[in-house]
Amino acid sequence: MSIPPPPGPHQPQDPYRPPQPPSPYPQDPFAPPKDPHAHGPYGPAPYAPGPYGPQGHQGAPGYPGPYPQAPHPGATPYPVWGQGYNPYGRPPAVNGLAVAALVLGILCFLPAVGLVLAAVALTQIRKRGERGKGMAVAGAILSSVGLALWVLALATGGASDFWQGFKDGASARSGFSLAKGDCFDMPGDTFDEEVYDVDEVPCSGEHDAEVFATVPLSGSGFPGDDRVTRQADDTCFRLQDAYAMDPWALTDDVDVYYLTPTPQSWRAGDREITCVFGPVDDKGALTGSLRADETTLDADQLAFLKAMAAVDEVLGQEPESSAGEDRAAERTWAGEAGEATERQAAALGARTWSAKAGGPVAALAKDLRTASREWAAAAKATDADGFSAHYERAYGYVDGRSTVTAREALGLATTPPAYDEGSDSGAGGAGGSDGESDLDV
Known part of the structure; x- marks a missing residue:
């Protein structure tokens, strides 16, 4: 009588059953030996069926023993997954510095800052796995171009020209905001038309007019064109001597004009008459300031x-x-x-x-x-x-020879003015409606 070999790794396998993986659970060292003649549906059964197992031992199905039981050799264990299943993919966040670098690069504003932000963003993206590398690279390129343009503008003087143009554009203002001593250019060809705004320019160069006085007007309502004109005519010719104390410096090419409010500009806050010097000829221009008072004389x-x-x-x-x-x-x-x-x-x-x-x-x-x-x-x-x-x-x-000699020694004008017959002004004798210009906004 032959003794069957003990079960183990050398036990022959069923040629019609695929090989089974080894059990992940250790074998109970205290379990009774298996009956080689007891066969179950999947091979030899370790225990005969009974209410408490063989010889009343606890271990039958439904009655767990005191020790964990090994699974049946033919059973297939459930797979163990390394991580849980995530049904919804969540993309990584976009780097905020990359967005800022792109915006600064597009606007060409503070290009050096945009270039620094782009470099920091690229470093953070590599470390954190964030998105936005393309935006950071684009911002760096645009900021580099902007920085090169700024350097070129500073080297060639383009930045100063731009700033001067900006100031010139900002200096364009309405006529009623002019102050004593300002020089400006008229938008039209003559003073005999409504003025909506003027361009302030330096008095050292050519200009159309120079403000020598401003006369405030009182009252809540517009006093009327005739009344404003009469007051401007009386006041401006009287105030010119306080601004240009040297009458010899006012040549025959200089005349007196005034800008007066209109009903429309009055409602906008215009409450003053602006007295100005201007050329007699509409095509002429003034050069240099005519101011000669306590602020300019010794x-x-x-x-x-x-x-x-x-x-x-x-x-x-x-x-x-x-x-x-x-x-x-x-x-x-x-x-x-x-x-x-x-x-x-x-x-x-x-x-x-x-x-x-x-x-x-x-x-x-x-x-x-x-x-x-x-x-x-x-x-x-x-x-x-x-x-x-x-x-x-x-x-x-x-106004004789001794007067000319004294003026020359003092550094004053030396050409005597030509006084018109019946005129009490040495500035060309202009006045009345010929020197009037309405001011509107």
Whole structure:
């Protein structure tokens, strides 16, 4: 009688059953030996069926024993997966610095910052596995191009030209915002039209006009075109001497104009008259500032111009008369002119001038005293011929050779103005509606 070999790795396999993987569970060392003659549906059965297993041992189906039982050799174990199944794929996040680098590169704004952000974004993307590499690369390229353009603009002066153009565009403003001392160009060809805005330009170059005064208007409602025009006509011609104290500097090519509000600009907040110097010829232009006041003159120039302005003020009050009329008013005026001339001659002689101007100013003061005596003689004349003789000799000392010499020594204009007949202004005598321009917004 042969003894069957014990079960083990050398036990022959069923040729009709595929090979089975080894059991993942260890064999119970305390289990009873298997009955080689007991066969189950899948091979030898280790225990005979019974309510408690063989010999009443616990281990039958449904009654677990005290130790884990090994699975049947023919059973196929369930596969163990390395990770759980994720039914929904979740893509990685987009790097925020890559987006910022792309935006800065497209806008060409702060290209150096965009280039740095792109480099940092690429480093973070490699470490974190984020998306956005293409955006970071594109931002780096665009920022590099922008940085090169900025360097080229700075090297060639293009950046300064751009900034100057920006300031010029920003300086275009409405006329009622002009201030004293501003120079500007008119949008049209003449002042005889409505002005909606002006372009402020430096006074050192060519320009159409220069503001010498602004006159505020009161009231809540628009006073009317006629009233505004009358006030502008009276005020602007009076204020020009305070801005341009040297009348000799105002040539015959310079005229006085004014910009006045309109009902539309009044509602927008325009409440002032703008007095300006402009060229007499519509095709002409001004060059350099006409300002000559306390802000531009030295002490000697200022003292000289004030003294001569006092004489000119009295001479400008000469009454109008014709031959055959009573000359009493003229004789009274001649006496006032003589007194004013004497006072200013004394003021010029009492001041201590610079070494260069001392002699010429002293010679002028001497001539003014002579002119004062002639004015006094004209005031006492009993006939028209005697009055005219003293009148002409007195005027011969006004704006004469000694005046030109003193002005030259003081660094002032040396070309005497041409006074129009019947005009009390040496600036060309323009006025009235010819110098008016409406201002609108």
